[in-house]
Amino acid sequence: CLPGIVRYSFVMPDGHEGYGFPIGGVAAFDPEEKGVISPGGVGYDINCLPPGTKVLTSLGCRVNIEELSIDDRVVSISKKNKVKEEGEVVLFTSRYENTIYEVKTKSGFTLKATSDHPILTREKGMVRVDELEEGMEVAIYPFEGVDYEKPKEFTIIRGEKLPYTLKKELKKRGLLPLTSRNAKLPYILKILGYVLGDGTINGKQLKIYGCKEDLEEIRKDLEKLGYKAKIYSRKKTCKLKGYVFEHQEYALKVSAKSLVKLLAILGCPEGNKTQAKYRVPWFIFKLPLWMIRLFLAGYFGAELSKPKTINGYNFYMPELKIVKIKKLEKNAWEFLEGIKKLLEKFGIKAVIRKAYENEDKVCLRLLVRSDSENLIKLYSKIGYEYNSLRRRLANAAIVYLKLKQKIIEERKILRRILKEEYLQGIPLTVIVSKYRGKVNQRFIERSVYSEVKNTRIPKGLIRFEEYVKSKVEGDIVYDEVEEIKAKRYNGLVYDITVSNENHNFIADSFVVSNCGVRLLRTNLMLDDLKPKMKTLLDTLARNVPSGVGRGGLIRISISELDKVLLEGVDWAIDRGYAWSEDKEHIEEKGHMVSADPDKVSLRAKQRGAPQLGSLGSGNHFLEIQTVEEIYDRKAAKRIGIEDVGQIVV
Incomplete structure (x- = not known):
């Protein structure tokens, strides 16, 4: 696999850094062996983040992007239903940059x-950062976890006295x-926490209750420990x-x-x-915070x-x-104290607190204080494991509470300003006229006439339940x-590529894209291809129009092109140029709701129409390559390339 140019390339005046090749370059190949100068020596863009950017890993801890490694597992968001998934880092890269953009959201994420x-x-x-606009809604995964810390090594179970x-x-x-x-301890901690709450062990059987989606997550973690599990329902x-109802139970x-x-x-x-009789296990207290969090989040789930x-x-x-x-009862207190x-x-x-007691039993409850x-x-630090509903509501609550805190703080500041202006001799009527659009008259009067400093949320603030309906999609x-x-910035920036089809990850709670180019691995070797090379190239040239020169295979009018811009891939599906399932593998499902053909100039449409149904020009390319080294x-x-001479596309 070639990580970049081995020797030289020439960069044109519009060139800038890219993966493999620069963007805007040409390259010379084998000049002593009937070589060629290729104007298609074009790489693909690097989009990067500065050091200190926190990336969320699949175990719920944060790692600075510059400290990530190949094979690390990070959280990504499913394109289909916006739920969290796991992806592996398969590429890590860095470059220098002199300008950085800072994006801040209404609730304070940066x-x-x-x-x-x-x-x-x-x-x-x-959407590129420099194309974002104020008021645009961006996807936030607000759970932060805690910073990763390497655990101090100690033994939990030696096993010397266990049966053979x-x-x-x-x-x-x-x-x-x-x-x-032990690399498997994090998964044990989550499962142990959950089983202490909603599971039982007896003889040689472990039984866990929950909803199907969450049990599937536990099943996958059990597989990582080397155990197979089945999910049953009844x-x-x-x-x-006094109510009698039927319930579908999963175990x-x-x-x-x-x-x-x-x-x-x-x-x-x-x-x-x-x-x-049981307590919080002794070894939990000796672990770093990110591992304690796994145990607690499993139990809370x-x-x-x-x-x-x-x-x-x-x-x-x-x-x-x-x-x-x-x-x-004493043991119950000890467990909750832990x-x-x-x-x-x-x-x-x-x-x-003690909830109740009767002749036989006692019930204690632990209550978490409810200030914002x-x-x-x-x-944001602990959350819930193995409980998707509570996790999604918790994510919504984080953003909602941050917004609420911000509004209250702004109203406190305004209350001080109103008092100061009144004490400076500005008439109340003038103050009311100036600030009536922000607060009501009652708020202004209480601010100037009384010593009240605190403030309540304003009327009209959206209710949490409505906020969830309008702002939450899956886990984001x-x-x-x-x-x-x-x-201005002067230093290194970093990027990663994630292995799964989502090609995104969580950086400082924002869902961001990683970069990549598609590579298709084949089982063919160079010797298999050599006898049919000319036939293959002719076939590709005939069936895959490049978009430059003779253009694409589809001829349409400008008015029909407007329909393409409006309908996207649906236009192609309706006319037999694509399959309906293709939509699931295209960004925005192949149809941008905000598309407006009127924003595209006639000249651009005239230039672009002939390329419809083609590979496209610029740095769009289709290459058949052989692995040289x-x-x-x-x-x-990891990507299926094992031998020199293997053919890739």
């Missing part, structure tokens, strides 16, 4: 990026010895407060004695948890209540309950661009 870096927007898909067969099964899966740096008749089951014993050794009780408001604006205190037989201490490590305040700052910490929340600034075998193997 991203610094080069002018050409694409950000996901609501209406136009991926159990030890063998755990070693086979890389689970023994289990240390704080209709269940339920009774609640995940694993029959593996080694997994059950592992969870038990780590502190998960067997059988009925109300009659079992099972037990912590969802974000919910009292009146549409103010939130209930999130709570979780634990029920024990009366003689284990959870509370872990929360304190994140700066999150909580209280423990505390809730933002809870939802749409937030308005408030400000865009270009700033492999510089990085690990990276090459």
Whole structure:
């Protein structure tokens, strides 16, 4: 795999840096062997982010972009339904830059990026930073997690005293010895947390309850530990407060004695948890914050209540309950005190109260304080694992609470200004006339006549439930661009390419695109191709018009071209030039809602119409290449290139 030009290329006056080749260049090939000068020596653009940009990894911790490595797993957002997925870093690159743009949203999220870096927007898909406009809605994934920190190494389970067969099964899966740096420990922490809440272990069986989507996520994590699980469903008749209703219950089951014993050794009780004594496992307290977060988020996914408001604006205190037989009441307090201490490590305040007790049982509950700052910490630093509904509501709550905080702070500042102007001798009538568009007269009068400093949210603020309906799509929340600034900069900027089809990642909570060019690997070798080279090239030239010279295969009028611009890929599907499923693999599903043919000049339409149905000109290309040398075998193997002489397109 050739990472760039090995020797020389010539850059034209309009040239700038790109992957492989510069943009706007020519290249000479094999001058001593009937070589050619190619005006198509064109690379593809690099869109980059400065050092210190926080990239969210799949384990919920943040890593500076310059510290990422090949094979690291990051969060990306599905193009289809905007839910979070996992992708691997397959390319890492950097370059120098002298200008950086800073984008700030209404709720306060900020991203610094080069002018050409694409950000996901609501209406136009991926849009370059320098083409964003104030008021545009951009996609935000507001969960931040905590910074990555390498754990101090210590042993959790040595396994020396375990039965031979159990030890063998755990070693086979890389689970023994289990240390704080074992690569599988993060997944164990999430599962352990969830099972302590909504799972049971008994004999050799693990059983976990939840919705199908979330159980599927747990199933994938169990596979990473080397265990296979199945998801079952059944209709269940339920009774609640006098109501009888049917419910579709989903359960995940694993029959593996080694997994059950592992969870038990780590502190998960067997059988009925109300009659079992257990605490927060000792080793959790010794781990770095990002790993503690995995345990808590797993437990919260099972037990912590969802974000919910009292009146549409103010939130209930999130709570979780634990029920024990009366003689284990002390143990219940100890467990919740452990959870509370872990929360304190994140700066999150909580209280423990007794909910009820009867002759046989006692119920305690942990309540997280519901002031905005505390809730933002809870939802943005810890959140929920294995509970997609609560995760999405938490993401919405983060942005909503930030907006609410901003509005209240602005009203506090205005209250001070009103008081100062009145004390300077400005008549009340003048002040009312000046500020009536921002606040009502009652607010102005209270500000100037009383010593009130605090302020409430204004009437007309959107209710949280309505905010969720209007601003949330899948796992992302749409937030308005408030400000865009270009700033001088002199230093390195970085970019990554993610392996999955989404080709995006989360940078400082913004959904941003990575860059790439499509490469098709074949199983053909150069010797297979040589006898048919001329026939192949002739066939390609005949069937894939380049767009320059004879143009494309489709001839249409300017008025028909307007329909193409308006309808996008739907125009092509209706006329048999594309398949309906093609839409799912094209940005914006091949149809930009905001498209306006009137904004395109007649000259541009006349130049572009002949290229419809072609490869296109400029740096659009189709090449058949042979692998001449492999510089990085690990990276090459990941994309299916293993041998010199292999043919790629």
